[in-house]
Amino acid sequence: MFSNKESFKSAFLEKLETMYGKSFKDSALRDQYNTLGHMVREYISSRWIATNEKNRTENNKQMYYLSIEFLLGRLLGSNLLNLGILDVCREGLDELGINLDELEENEADAGLGNGGLGRLAACFLDSLASLDLPGHGCGIRYKHGLFDQKIVDGYQVELPEQWLRHGNVWELRRHDQAVEVGFWGQIEASTANGRLEFRHTKAETIMAVPYDIPVVGYETNTVNTLRLWNAEPVPFPPNNKNVLVYKRETEAVSEFLYPDDTHDEGKILRLKQQYFLVSASLQNIIRLHRERNGSLRNLHEKVAIHINDTHPVLAIPELMRILLDEEKMDWDEAWNITVHTISYTNHTTLSEALEKWPTHIFQPLLPRIFMIVEEINERFCRELWNKYTYDWKRIEDMAIIAHGLVKMAHLAIVGSHSVNGVAHIHTEILKQREMHLFHEFYPEKFNNKTNGITxxxxxxxxxxxxxxxxxxxxxxxxxxxxxxxxxxxxxxxxxxxxxxxxxxxxxxxxxxxxxxxxxxxxxxxxxxxxxxxxxxxxxxxxxxxxxxxxxxxxxxxxxxxxxxxxxxxxxxxxxxxxxxxxxxxxxxxxxxxxxxxxxxxxxxxxxxxxxxxxxxxxxxxxxxxxxxxxxxxxxxxxxxxxxxxxxxxxxxxxxxxxxxxxxxxxxxxxxxxxxxxxxxTAEEVSNYYQNGGYRSADYYHHDWRIKKAVDQLVNGFFPDAGDEFEAIYDSLLIQNDEYFVLxxxxxxxxxxxxxxxxxxxxxxxxxxxxxxxxQSGFFTSDRTISQYAKGIWNINPVQVVR
Missing domain, CATH: 3.40.50.2000 (Glycogen Phosphorylase B;)
Structure with missing residues (x-):
């Protein structure tokens, strides 16, 4: 179909007429974009099927990358490039009077991320496929993403990011693989065969429906999968809940990336999103593993689960829940499998970005998960006590639950076998400062994997x-x-x-x-x-x-x-x-x-x-x-x-x-x-924070260049701004310039x-x-992913032959 420009043109015109029931001369650019997109996806399909079949039959170890963000950008151009058909398509379209660049403008940027975290995840998926590594993404199919930014009179105005307005040609809905995720409810305990067992009852369940996007490797037959979960109501609202309320609350789970968590309602929604992602993903991972292996006792030998920052950390207690409650394993066996399956990347040194969830929200929303986190915390604190007896301060600082908060970064470190930073200096700061106590306790877990880009x-x-x-x-x-x-x-x-x-x-x-x-x-x-x-x-x-x-x-x-x-x-x-x-x-x-x-x-x-x-x-x-x-x-x-x-x-x-x-x-x-x-330097900044001695006012008063510019924030230099920039002025002088701008x-x-x-x-x-x-070649994500594959996930390239 894509062997030369003549066969491409013929196939393109036939596909367009079949899809839209109109001639080429009557078609719009969007019709032409959708036609090409469907042709490319069909072209990908045989490789996608072959990759999945290879993974199934050979039972190679798989890696699943759990991330709250995947900032993909547009996929048409990158798919054409990776498939090696970019020039043929461009030349064929040119002869039909279509500019490929203009055609690409009809594709919305997928609204699945915010910044570096999501773009890194997208680069990693590209490298995994291009290196023939069996690694797949798991995320949420946000209806609106973050927001579309408009500047009106100099102000940021947020509009809904409606990237799905015209559909998404790259996704494939897999309703037959939908799973249910439960919230709220009660936990009932019973004894069976001398073993205490727990059952989640009266849960408010919602449906997680997967949408799969193919991830195409560069000039290779490997096509991995990004699976995005969409929140949908179950056919009959649980617990006789009002239908409209239930529908609205359910759809909200996958409606927006990062809902405002200023108030408890927003915190609940964010925590719902995080559990929705990990529960749906783990149910899918477990199903695939069972089909290939029968038992979950070798899960950690056949599956690696990576959590990208703290958002998917609930994968740890969720995997424990499955192993304890569904597989009837004892705690030690379940814990060994969990820790050896899961690895964690930390992306920040900012304490405010290390998530902490109030127990008064966490416990009722996720009652069984909270029980398991409590047990993990209890056992961990016992370990700390055995090593640091009477050192109450250290144990308090390292506890997973303390002062009414569940500390997600602590849970991530305790429940995984690998903790990595994303640049050499970042990893050293984690080891020496932000997570120093954990590094002392688990020195073997910490490692560096400097980021890369595709x-x-x-x-x-x-x-x-x-x-x-x-x-x-x-x-x-x-x-x-x-x-x-x-x-x-x-x-x-x-x-x-x-x-x-x-x-x-x-x-x-x-x-x-x-x-x-x-x-x-x-x-x-x-x-x-x-x-x-x-x-x-x-x-x-x-x-x-x-x-x-x-x-x-x-x-x-x-x-x-x-x-x-x-x-x-x-x-x-x-x-x-x-x-x-x-x-x-x-x-x-x-x-x-x-x-x-x-x-x-x-x-x-x-x-x-x-x-x-x-x-x-x-x-x-x-x-x-x-x-x-x-x-x-x-x-x-x-x-x-x-x-x-x-x-x-x-x-x-x-x-x-x-x-x-x-x-x-x-x-x-x-x-x-x-x-x-x-x-x-980082060391000088740290010394200022620890020992004080920085007075921004000194720089303001002794450097006329600083004084003039800072004064202009409030002295009418911007005549229409009024007191608009007082907060900035105050941050520099009254609040002593936290980030050392002056x-x-x-x-x-x-x-x-x-x-x-x-x-x-x-x-x-x-x-x-x-x-x-x-000298930029070092910073390719291929290098980073190769290091993850060998040093953390223990996965190997798999050659796919069609």
């Missing part, structure tokens, strides 16, 4: 112009083995190659400039330095430091006619959580600053500020290839890893950053001469001046930029 999407697909140049210069081996990109270092000072590299970057800058003008009406200079910060809006990521620097530059340009700078376009993209008041003020500040700077004839030849609304994967694919500078300026020790830093690097942007997260390893790979590092301000200005000078030396800049691409 180069197939973030270079090969997102930047075909650079990919083509690389293939022409160093061959194609880097596509299979990204470490081969190092060969590019031989060309970093080659004048002819530099010129071609520069032309590619300019072409991508022009494409992004066109997008910016279409979206904002602002025309930008494509020869200006594109300085980009795109990521979640959070105080520790310090978008505010970037903003204050722009305000400083604007002030200098206004006051000193002799002051000039390398023209810069500052580009932001970020969503703030709906309830995160402070972050939303930063978005407003960025947009107020953009309004002032962009329309000032005295400065706008040197400065432009752009805020691109609704930052998402498909927009990121346009931004990363166009960037000159990558802003990775979080407070040292706060960013676990970052993956945007890797995507920028792979596309030739130079990093300005603190020694935080994977920035540390980027510097090790590219060398200190090819990255711009500034600011406090402390790092002067070093940040210094390093930015260094960047400006470097950019003006074109050959020098291109040398650095090419060096970054050449």
């Amino acid at each position: 180069h197939r999407r973030w270079l090969l697909k997102a930047n075909p112009q650079l990919s083509k140049l690389l293939c022409e210069t160093i061959g194609t081996e880097w596509i299979e083995n990204p470490a081969k990109l190092q060969a590019l270092s031989h060309y970093k000072q080659d004048a002819a190659f530099q010129e071609k590299f520069y032309e590619v970057k300019q072409f991508r800058k022009e494409l992004l400039a066109k997008r910016i003008e279409e979206q904002t009406g602002i025309r930008i200079d494509t020869h200006s330095l594109f300085d980009v910060q795109v990521k979640r809006l959070h105080a520790y990521k310090r978008q505010l430091l970037n903003v204050l620097h722009i305000m400083y530059l604007y002030n200098r340009l206004k006051e000193d006619s002799s002051f000039t700078i390398q023209p810069r376009t500052f580009i932001f993209g970020a969503k703030a959580s709906p309830g995160y008041y402070y972050a939303k003020k930063i978005i407003k500040l960025i947009n107020e600053l953009a309004e002032k700077v962009n329309h000032d004839p005295q400065t706008n030849a040197f400065l432009k500020v752009i805020f691109l609304e609704n930052y998402r994967v498909s927009l990121a694919e346009e931004i990363f290839p166009a960037a000159d500078v990558s802003e990775q300026i979080s407070t040292a020790s706060k960013e676990a890893s970052g993956t945007g830093n890797m995507k920028f690097m792979m596309n030739g942007a130079l990093t300005v950053g603190t020694l935080d997260g994977a920035n540390v390893e980027i510097r090790e790979e590219v060398g200190a001469e090819n990255i711009f590092i500034f600011g406090l 402390r790092d301000f002067a070093p940040y200005i210094d390093v930015q001046e260094k960047i400006g000078r470097a950019y003006q030396n074109r050959n020098y800049w291109l040398d650095m930029s090419i060096s970054n691409v050449a």
